[in-house]
Amino acid sequence: MIGGEFVINTLSLGSLYALLALGLVLVYGILKLINFAYGEYIMVAGYTMFLLGTYAGLPIWVNMVVAVLLAALTSYLTELVAFRPVRTHAFHAMLVTSFAVSVLLQNAALLFVSPRSRAVPLPAAFNESISLFGVVTPLRNVLTIVTTVVLLVALSLLMKYTVLGIAMRAAADKFTTTRLMGVPANLVISVAFIISGFLAGTVSLFWVGRSASVDPLIGFAPLLIAFIATVIGGMNSLVGAVAGGYVYGLLFNLLSVLLPASMINYRDAFMFAIVILFLLLKPEGLIRGSYTEERVG
Amino acid sequence: MSPLGKNRALAGLQDSPTIGFIALALVAGAVIVYVAGSSVLVDIYTYLCINVMFVLGLQIYMGHSGVLNFTFVGFVGIGAYASGILSTPPMVKAMGVPNMYQALVDVHMPVVPAILAGGVIAAILAAIVAWPLMRLSDAVGVITLFAGLIVIHVVLTQWDNVTNGPRTFFGIQSFTTLWVALGGAVLTLIFAYYFKESSLGLRLRASRDDRHAGRSIGVNFVAVRYYSFVISSFVAGLAGGLWAHYITSFSPKSFYVTEFFLLLTMLVIGGAGTISGAVTGTAIVSVMRELLRQLEGYLNNSGAISFEVYGLTEVTVAILLIIILIARPEGVIGVREVRLPFLSRKRRPIESAEDTSA
Numbered sequence: 001m002i003g004g005e006f007v008i009n010t011l012s013l014g015s016l017y018a019l020l021a022l023g024l025v026l027v028y029g030i031l032k033l034i035n036f037a038y039g040e041y042i043m044v045a046g047y048t049m050f051l052l053g054t055y056a057g058l059p060i061w062v063n064m065v066v067a068v069l070l071a072a073l074t075s076y077l078t079e080l081v082a083f084r085p086v087r088t089h090a091f092h093a094m095l096v097t098s099f100a101v102s103v104l105l106q107n108a109a110l111l112f113v114s115p116r117s118r119a120v121p122l123p124a125a126f127n128e129s130i131s132l133f134g135v136v137t138p139l140r141n142v143l144t145i146v147t148t149v150v151l152l153v154a155l156s157l158l159m160k161y162t163v164l165g166i167a168m169r170a171a172a173d174k175f176t177t178t179r180l181m182g183v184p185a186n187l188v189i190s191v192a193f194i195i196s197g198f199l200a201g202t203v204s205l206f207w208v209g210r211s212a213s214v215d216p217l218i219g220f221a222p223l224l225i226a227f228i229a230t231v232i233g234g235m236n237s238l239v240g241a242v243a244g245g246y247v248y249g250l251l252f253n254l255l256s257v258l259l260p261a262s263m264i265n266y267r268d269a270f271m272f273a274i275v276i277l278f279l280l281l282k283p284e285g286l287i288r289g290s291y292t293e294e295r296v297g
Numbered sequence: 298m299s300p301l302g303k304n305r306a307l308a309g310l311q312d313s314p315t316i317g318f319i320a321l322a323l324v325a326g327a328v329i330v331y332v333a334g335s336s337v338l339v340d341i342y343t344y345l346c347i348n349v350m351f352v353l354g355l356q357i358y359m360g361h362s363g364v365l366n367f368t369f370v371g372f373v374g375i376g377a378y379a380s381g382i383l384s385t386p387p388m389v390k391a392m393g394v395p396n397m398y399q400a401l402v403d404v405h406m407p408v409v410p411a412i413l414a415g416g417v418i419a420a421i422l423a424a425i426v427a428w429p430l431m432r433l434s435d436a437v438g439v440i441t442l443f444a445g446l447i448v449i450h451v452v453l454t455q456w457d458n459v460t461n462g463p464r465t466f467f468g469i470q471s472f473t474t475l476w477v478a479l480g481g482a483v484l485t486l487i488f489a490y491y492f493k494e495s496s497l498g499l500r501l502r503a504s505r506d507d508r509h510a511g512r513s514i515g516v517n518f519v520a521v522r523y524y525s526f527v528i529s530s531f532v533a534g535l536a537g538g539l540w541a542h543y544i545t546s547f548s549p550k551s552f553y554v555t556e557f558f559l560l561l562t563m564l565v566i567g568g569a570g571t572i573s574g575a576v577t578g579t580a581i582v583s584v585m586r587e588l589l590r591q592l593e594g595y596l597n598n599s600g601a602i603s604f605e606v607y608g609l610t611e612v613t614v615a616i617l618l619i620i621i622l623i624a625r626p627e628g629v630i631g632v633r634e635v636r637l638p639f640l641s642r643k644r645r646p647i648e649s650a651e652d653t654s655a
Contacts, residue, residue, distance in 0.1 A: 034436050085623040092363050093626045095439060096565055097619060103558050104615035107608030115607050216608075220554075224447065227440050235436060269451035272444040279441050280429045 004135035010253045011246075012141035015148035016206055018245030020222050021229035022155070023199035025241035026192045028230070029172035031087070036098040037078055038226060039219025040105035041197045045071040045204035046120060046214030047113060053121035060123045068201035074105075075197025079190060087189075102219075109216040117215035126209045144206045151202065152242065155195070159238070168192060172236075224268075228275050234285025243286050312572075312634040316490045319576055320483045323349070327479045339475050345583045346478035347540050352563045352579045353489040353572070354532030358525050360569040361498060363505035364434075366526070367442045367557060369533050371449030372419040374552030376534025377541035378453065378460055380415030381469045384408045384542070389468035394461040401459065408472040412538030419534025423527045431522040434508075446557070453549035460549065467546035473539045481539050485532060490572050492528065501525045502570075555611075559586070562618045568628025573635040578628065585617070586610055 027035050048067040052058060082101050086093045128139045159165035170178040171188045179185050200222075207222060208214055225248065233244020251274065255267050278285075323346065330342040351373065359366040382390070383406050390402050406414070426445070433441050454463045473481075492498045500521045503511035512518065541547065559582065567578020589610040596606045621628065 028436065032436060034439055082619050082623075086626065089622070089626040090363070092365060093622050095365055096561065097622050099558065099561070100615045100618040100622070103555075103611055104619070107611035107615065110608035111606065111612055227443065231437070231440055265455045266451060269448045269455075272448045272451075275444050276430070276441055276448075279433060279437050283433065283437050 008137050012144045014246035014249030015145050017229050017249050018242040019203050020226040021241040021245040023196040024226040026196045033094050037101040039223030041071040041200035042204040043219040044074045045201040046208045050118045050120045071201025072194045072197035075193045079193040106216045117213040234287040237287040240287030315634050343475045343478045346482040349482040350485045350536035352575045353485045356575045358529035361501040367446040370557040371446045372530040372533035373537035376415035376419045376537030379418040380411045380538030381541045384411035393468045396457050415538035416531050416535035420531035423530030427526045465548045469545045473543035568630035571634045574628045574630035
């Protein structure tokens with residue numbers, strides 16, 4: 001029951017969730033904004049692949065690159081148009097704004113494309129299987145793991161060794177002090193949104209790759225996953241987000257294997273009950289980060 | 298009740314003329330619609346009254362605490378299902394919900410007690426789960442309440458021995474007429490007003506405005522939030538029951554994120570902190586929504602454009618909400634109740650002193 005296949009599946013699922021959680025936490029860390037529109041960046045990348053793949057006739061890898069870039073651009077534009085003007089308002093205003101942006105983008109897809117799901121052309125490699133350590137697994141899973149490792153390494157280099165990265169980490173720690181040191185707030189926040197959108201776009205390639213279709217509500221499930229993973233890992237730590245993603249992947253696969261068939265439909269309820277328990281018992285997550293008071297009593 | 302709360306509560310009823318005016322306006326609107334005799338208008342107005350109940354119920358907790366309460370719409374669903382199951386004749390349930398537990402099929406009571414029971418059941422469930430949730434604040438609090446809504450939704454969708462699962466639950470008696478909905482809206486209005494000005498309401502507002510100052514004068518935020526959350530969920534359950542006996546058939550997807558978004562929009566556009574704001578926002582969004590829906594229908598039927606139009610309403614409402622949040626984050630009405638020049642009482646000095654600081 002728990003063998004090589006389980007390990008590869010869990011690693012690949014966990015990698016996807018780790019990227020998702022990381023994108024959410026990058027913005028949360030600096031702006032303290034839970035971005036409900038995050039799932040919609042995934043949708044944008046999915047629709048880009050659908051539209052280009054169906055109508056443009058470009059090589060498929062070009063579609064994929066454009067899709068990821070457009071997700072990053074959408075993320076940047078939402079920051080510019082919607083989040084920046086409300087940034088100085090109350091916590092609650094920014095949150096409601098992100099919720100509104102999410103509904104807006106979803107319904108724009110409904111309005112301008114279609115409420116029905118659309119088939120997305122994928123590279124042939126996504127459907128091939130390979131044998132690894134005696135386990136036959138879709139090549140997609142291996143690609144997910146490899147992409148994640150590459151991105152995580154690149155991102156940690158960026159965060160550790162560039163001025164921009166150091167400024168971003170500083171901003172996540174003490175935003176006001178960082179600004180006093182002469183770091184432009186708009187730049188740091190914009191870059192956080194762009195990277196966040198870039199990660200969402202990358203996730204989208206693999207997420208859409210599993211079902212080979214895209215619909216206006218496709219962003220909802222990954223958004224929930226990103227929430228759970230960040231809560232488990234810790235809302236204030238990038239490393240925590242990655243750890244949370246892998247733990248969530250493991251939990252999800254374990255529940256899928258262990259829950260009796262009659263209870264499998266309640267899996268989401270179980271996952272969220274676990275989240276609530278986690279928040280109550282360990283609100284700072286697995287990795288504490290610059291945790292500040294989140295409780296009133 | 299603390300002495301502080303008592304004094305301010307008495308002084309605080311200064312907005313009674315405004316609330317009375319809103320109640321009268323609601324009644325007058327209903328009479329006009331009734332006299333005009335158009336069944337479409339009566340339907341729209343009935344729905345508006347039910348929405349007033351929803352939004353005021355949401356405001357009781359969310360408006361005064363500043364916590365984005367996603368679970369509200371879940372408790373609306375619990376009230377709707379509970380009252381529907383209690384009031385629907387066993388014959389109809391046996392047909393409509395094939396897997397329902399026999400005990401639930403057999404239970405049957407008149408509509409009014411069923412709706413009240415729906416409210417009580419929602420309140421009891423809220424009372425059971427809410428205490429630990431009230432301790433969390435800010436980001437973590439929001440995610441927890443969001444998770445709470447998803448848990449309620451999954452249970453409503455999957456527990457087909459009770460709710461008929463994701464399929465439609467139908468056969469509920471039609472009970473909520475224009476006048477019933479109006480009565481509900483006016484009663485909720487008065488209740489929400491007294492809640493806002495009560496000691497509990499004041500302390501809840503203190504928890505929103507300044508956590509540390511509030512705590513320094515001995516406000517126990519967890520308790521204050523807890524009671525307010527339960528009261529808000531009670532109103533949610535009642536309003537859900539009235540809604541169920543108006544719409545007569547529904548499925549769990551009526552109590553999820555999309556519907557919550559509409560209620561949230563109504564609350565925030567008008568101004569979450571005030572009764573007049575909540576009612577104004579409800580009116581604005583309801584009218585807009587109805588007009589846009591007509592437009593959508595017209596566009597789809599006329600063949601003027603080659604594709605079906607969906608989601609125009611939500612896109613427009615979302616854009617309006619974003620504009621309001623940018624330009625006037627406290628809502629159209631703002632942080633204080635509307636004062637009607639021809640109705641306002643002469644103010645005593647102590648109140649005007651307070652008003653300058655508001």
